Amino acid sequence: xxxxxxVNRPNKRKQTADQVSELTxxxxxxxxxxxxxxxxxxxxxxxxxxxxDRFQLNAAQIRKDLxxxxxxxxRGVGYYVNDLRQHLRQILxxxxxxxxxxxxxxxxxxxxxxxxxxxxxxxEIAALFDAAxxxxxxxxRGGVPIHDIRDxxxxxxxxxxxxxxxxxxxxxxxxxxxxxxxxxxxxxLNFSPGALKVPPGVKLKNVDLTVSLESLSFYLAQGxx
Amino acid sequence: xxxxxxVNRPNKRKQTADQVSELTxxxxxxxxxxxxxxxxxxxxxxxxxxxxDRFQLNAAQIRKDLxxxxxxxxRGVGYYVNDLRQHLRQILxxxxxxxxxxxxxxxxxxxxxxxxxxxxxxxEIAALFDAAxxxxxxxxRGGVPIHDIRDxxxxxxxxxxxxxxxxxxxxxxxxxxxxxxxxxxxxxLNFSPGALKVPPGVKLKNVDLTVSLESLSFYLAQGxx
Numbered sequence: 001x002x003x004x005x006x007v008n009r010p011n012k013r014k015q016t017a018d019q020v021s022e023l024t025x026x027x028x029x030x031x032x033x034x035x036x037x038x039x040x041x042x043x044x045x046x047x048x049x050x051x052x053d054r055f056q057l058n059a060a061q062i063r064k065d066l067x068x069x070x071x072x073x074x075r076g077v078g079y080y081v082n083d084l085r086q087h088l089r090q091i092l093x094x095x096x097x098x099x100x101x102x103x104x105x106x107x108x109x110x111x112x113x114x115x116x117x118x119x120x121x122x123x124e125i126a127a128l129f130d131a132a133x134x135x136x137x138x139x140x141r142g143g144v145p146i147h148d149i150r151d152x153x154x155x156x157x158x159x160x161x162x163x164x165x166x167x168x169x170x171x172x173x174x175x176x177x178x179x180x181x182x183x184x185x186x187x188x189l190n191f192s193p194g195a196l197k198v199p200p201g202v203k204l205k206n207v208d209l210t211v212s213l214e215s216l217s218f219y220l221a222q223g224x225x
Numbered sequence: 226x227x228x229x230x231x232v233n234r235p236n237k238r239k240q241t242a243d244q245v246s247e248l249t250x251x252x253x254x255x256x257x258x259x260x261x262x263x264x265x266x267x268x269x270x271x272x273x274x275x276x277x278d279r280f281q282l283n284a285a286q287i288r289k290d291l292x293x294x295x296x297x298x299x300r301g302v303g304y305y306v307n308d309l310r311q312h313l314r315q316i317l318x319x320x321x322x323x324x325x326x327x328x329x330x331x332x333x334x335x336x337x338x339x340x341x342x343x344x345x346x347x348x349e350i351a352a353l354f355d356a357a358x359x360x361x362x363x364x365x366r367g368g369v370p371i372h373d374i375r376d377x378x379x380x381x382x383x384x385x386x387x388x389x390x391x392x393x394x395x396x397x398x399x400x401x402x403x404x405x406x407x408x409x410x411x412x413x414l415n416f417s418p419g420a421l422k423v424p425p426g427v428k429l430k431n432v433d434l435t436v437s438l439e440s441l442s443f444y445l446a447q448g449x450x
Contacts, residue, residue, distance in 0.1 A: 023248070025443045029436040037420070055420070092439045093446025100438070107336035107366075114332070116395065117418045117435040123442075141332075163441050170341065186448070187441040193342045195262070195280070203444045207437050210342040211254040212430055213325070214317045216388050216412040217348075218250045219428045221318025223411070 022205075025092065027065050030057070032088040032121075039081050047078035094122040099160055101185070103176050104167035105130035105138075105146045108191060112165055114142035126159050149176075153183040166190040177204075247430075250317065252290050255282070257313040257346075264306050272303035319347040324385055326410070328401050329392035330355035330363075330371045333416060337390055339367035351384050374401075378408040391415040402429075 034055045038046055048066075052059035066072050069091055072084050089095040100118070102109045105128045112118075113125045128146040130136060136148045147155055155161070164180040166173060166188060173192035180188060187203045190196055198204045259280045263271055273291075277284035291297050294316050297309050314320040325343070327334045330353045337343075338350045353371040355361060361373045372380055380386070389405040391398060391413060398417035405413060406427055413429045415421055423429045 022440050025440040026436050028443075029433070029439040032439075033433070033435070091443065091446070093442035093444075094439060096442075096446070098438075098442050098445070107332045107339070111332035111336050112434070115434055117433065118438065120418075121435050121439065123435075123438055162445060163438065165438075187445050189437055189441055193345075203441060205437055205441055207434070208254070208258070208342065209337070209340055209432070210258070210346050210348075211251050212414055212432050213323075213343065213348055213388065213390075214254040214257075214319060214346065215247050215250040216414055216428060216430055217318035217321075217323050218253075218316065219318075220323065220387060220412050221316070221321070 024065055024068070027061070028088055028092055030055075031062065031065070032085065032092065032094075035079075035081055035085045035088065036120075039085060043081055045074075045077050045080050048073070050078065089122070097122050097124055098162040099124050099126040100163045100165060101127045101129060101152075101156065101159075101161040101180075102144075102165045102167055103129045103149065103152075103180065104169075104172075105132075105135045105140075106167065106169075109165075109167035110140050112167060112191075113140040113144040123163075126161055127155055129155075149179065152179055156183040156185060161185065163187045163189065166192050166196070168192055170194045249290055249293070252286070253313055253317055255280075256287065256290070257310065257317065257319075260304075260306055260310045260313065261345075264310060268306055270299075270302050270305050273298070275303065314347070322347050322349055323387040324349050324351040325388045325390060326352045326354060326377075326381060326384075326386040326405075327369075327390045327392055328354045328374065328377075328405065329394075329397075330357075330360045330365075331392065331394075334390075334392035335365050337392060337416075338365040338369040348388075351386055352380055354380075374404065377404055381408040381410060386410065388412045388414065391417050391421070393417055395419045 034051060038051070048059040048062040051057060052062060072087060073079055100123050102113055102125060109128055113128055118125060125144050128140060128144050129149045129152055130146055131149045135146050137146065139145045164185045166176055168176050170193045173190070173194055173196050177188060177196045177198060181198060181202055186201065188198065188205070190204060190206045196204060259276060263276070273284040273287045276282065277287060288298070297312060298304055325348050327338055327350060334353055338353055343350060350369050353365060353369050354374045354377055355371055356374045360371050362371065364370045389410045391401055393401050395418045398415070398419055398421050402413060402421045402423060406423060411427055413423065413427065415429060415431045421429060
C-alpha cells in the first residue's frame with residue numbers, strides 16, 4: 001500500500017485496487033497531467049476550483065476523488081502542487097519507473113515505443129518484440145531494441161519488465177497474450193482488436209480506438225437533428 | 226435525430242448529444258462490438274443477462290443505457306441481435322460511413338490508417354496528410370494516400386471528410402488543429418500530447434495513451450500491499 005505522509009484523518013486506504021473504479025484512476029491520471037502543467041508554469045499551490053476552471057474539470061469531483069486516498073488539501077491554500085503531484089505519482093504507482101515491453105514492432109508498436117508521454121510519466125519502454133527476422137536486432141527511432149519474441153521470457157526476467165503492451169494483428173493476439181502471461185507479466189495493455197482471455201491474477205486493459213471515433217460520430221449524428 | 230422503429234413508449238429522444246455522457250456512448254460502442262460478435266456466431270436473439278454474462282458486462286446497465294434511446298427489448302425474447310445492431314449503428318452515427326482524415330503520416334498515423342477496427346465499424350480512412358515532401362504522394366500499406374497538408378481544405382471539401390485524427394508531434398498539435406478547423410472539420414480525435422483548444426461548435430476528443438498505462442501501474446502498485 002502506498003505511504004501517504006499528509007494523512008491526518010481516517011481514510012479508505014485499505015480499499016483494494018479492484019474497488020477503485022478504473023474511471024477514478026483515469027481521472028487521477030488526468031489530474032496528475034494537469035498538475036504537471038500547473039507546476040511547469042511556476043504555480044506553487046492551487047484550489048480545486050482553480051484547477052477545475054483551468055482544465056474544464058469538476059471541482060467537487062476532484063475533491064471527492066482525492067479525499068478517497070487521504071486529506072491532501074490545506075484550508076485557505078488549496079493543494080500544494082508539488083506535494084500533490086508526488087502523492088498522485090505514488091497512488092498511481094508511477095513513482096517506480098515501471099518497465100514496459102511492447103510486443104509487435106509494426107507501425108503501432110513503433111509509434112508507442114517512441115510515444116513521448118510515457119517517458120514523462122515514469123514509464124520506460126525497455127524492449128520491443130517481433131517475430132519478423134528483418135526487424136529483430138533493429139531498433140525504434142528513439143532507440144528501443146527489437147528482440148526475437150522467442151526470447152520473451154528470458155528478456156522479461158533479465159530486464160525486469162512489468163507491463164506488456166500488445167500491438168500485433170488480431171489473429172496473433174491470443175497466442176501472444178499467452179506467451180506474455182507465461183513469461184510472468186501481470187499487467188497487459190492490449191491494442192489488438194478482439195477479446196483476449198487472461199487467467200486470474202493478470203490484469204488486462206483493452207484500448208479500443210474505435211470507441212473514441214464512435215463518440216465523435218455520435219456527436220455528429222445527434223448534431224444533425 | 227435518429228429514427229427508432231421499435232419505439233413504443235415515450236423516451237428521451239429529444240435529449241441532445243451533450244446530455245448523453247461520453248461514458249454512455251463508450252458503452253454503446255462496446256455493446257455494438259459485442260453484438261457483432263454474437264451475430265457472427267449465428268445467435269439471433271439474446272437477453273441482457275446472457276449478453277452481460279458472455280462479455281462480463283452489467284445487465285442492469287445494458288438495459289438502462291438502451292432504454293434511454295427507446296424500447297428495444299421484447300418480453301420473453303430479449304433483444305433481436307440484428308435489429309439492435311442496426312439501432313446502435315444509427316444511434317452512434319456509424320450507419321453513415323463517416324470519412325476520416327489523419328493528419329500526420331508518422332508511425333502512429335500510418336498505424337491508425339490501417340487499423341482494421343475502423344473499417345469494420347463503417348469508418349473510412351480516406352486521406353492522410355503530412356508536411357514532409359518524401360511522404361507526400363506515397364500511401365499507407367493499406368492504400369490510404371498521403372496528401373500535402375497545404376491541400377487540406379481543398380481535399381476535405383472534395384473528399385467530404387467528416388472527422389480529423391491528429392497524429393503529429395506535440396509542438397505541431399495546436400497549429401494543425403487550427404488548420405483542421407479552418408478546413409471546416411467539426412469533430413477531432415487528438416492523439417498528440419498536450420491540451421489543444423478548439424472553438425465552440427467543434428468537438429475535440431483527446432486520446433491519452435498514458436492514462437491507460439497508469440491504470441495498470443495503479444493495479445500493480447496496490448497489488449503489492
